[in-house]
Amino acid sequence: MARRRSGGGSGPFIVVLLLLLGLQFYARPRLWDGPTSPDFLLIGLLLLAIRSSPGAAAVIGLLVGLVTDVLTPAHFGAGMLAHTLVGYLGSQGRAVVFAENILVTAGLFAGGLWIRNAIMLVLSGTNRAGLTQALLVWSPLQATTTALAGLVIVVLFRDWLAIRIDE
């Protein structure tokens, strides 16, 4: 049975986003700084996307992509395009698969990260061997850790995020 959670105003939601920023830029570099570490910025983007209209989610994705491109300008613009599409698809995907199920939520985080990585690698001109290795080894591992981290955030802050979870 699905339980509807009360709360979930913009104030608590902003607190969760600030927490995700702290996790991304302070806790992650201090505790687990590797290619499989969870991407808390992407979790924040998807949490925003599923609350927003597809157009707004695309613009939010563009801004998140700008942040990643500024900090890693290897192929400037690739992150903007990738995050724009992930934000738009996240908003749309949540509408199509709207079951408030914990596995669906985990799949959203994992799928979003894998698609983001795939788009960025393709736009960066990665060759087939490198692409295969990145998409079959590193991206699934990072998608798993991101999905787990996202689930912990959703479960811990479901009241603040106004998330309804099937139980």
Place this chain on the structure above:
Amino acid sequence: MRAPSRRVSRRDHLLLIGSLLVGVAAMTAPSEATLAASGAIRETVLLPVVWMQSRAAEGRTSRARLETLRGERDSAAIALQGQPALEAENTRLRALLGLRAAFPVEWTAAEVLHQTVPVDGRTILLSAGTRNGISADSPVVSPDGLLGVVVQAGPISSIALTWAHPEFRVSAVTADGQTQGIVAPYPGSVASEAFLEFRGVAFRDTIPTGTLVVTSGLTGVYPRGIPIGRVVGIRSEQLGWERVYRLAPVAIPGGVSHVLIGRFQADSLAAWPSDSLELP
């Protein structure tokens, strides 16, 4: 979860198309412009997050890292024991040959601030900038060898292009000084797929597998003698006049946490004119 209206309106389509166009424009913009723009944003709007990540990287400690550092320090101490005698001998020989002293390079330590995107490693964010004396074209090395070069420096952080980036090139020579060439990344490789190419080697020169390739010191960006990689085989032979060798790099950008950024002293730069065609 609060479910907004899911009908995709014309406004949504326009916002998506506008965002995609901005992204495409950013991808096609000249790299000088995008580097300048990213530096400006990094040192203003994103200054708090860069500062926060720098503090986190400084405070990162673990038993394994401490033991690694202790091992590196012990190895360096042993290697340095013979240096005074070597320096004296070098000075004597230079005097005998009438050579001037080698240009000194000053080194600044910095943390590598890794990001969570898959292209991290082609460029890396460093926790030192112009306030530490860092400028563009400063070489970046790890304890293992050459990593890359600074391409954009802000007050407290800088961006370095590593050997994994498709645009990276460095003039190189085998450790015995016999064979020169240019080292470049294998086209399209990612940082975790570690290999480089040693190009421009004359067909008559054969380099044995395992040979160490180091920076040649030409052009004045990289000091001579920094290890780049070891030969692991021949990649291709071009029309009987050139061999391209595969190199296994000695330093992996994705796994490095600390680097040293070099800078030549101002008076030594005159030794390398930036472009001979510009000279009167």
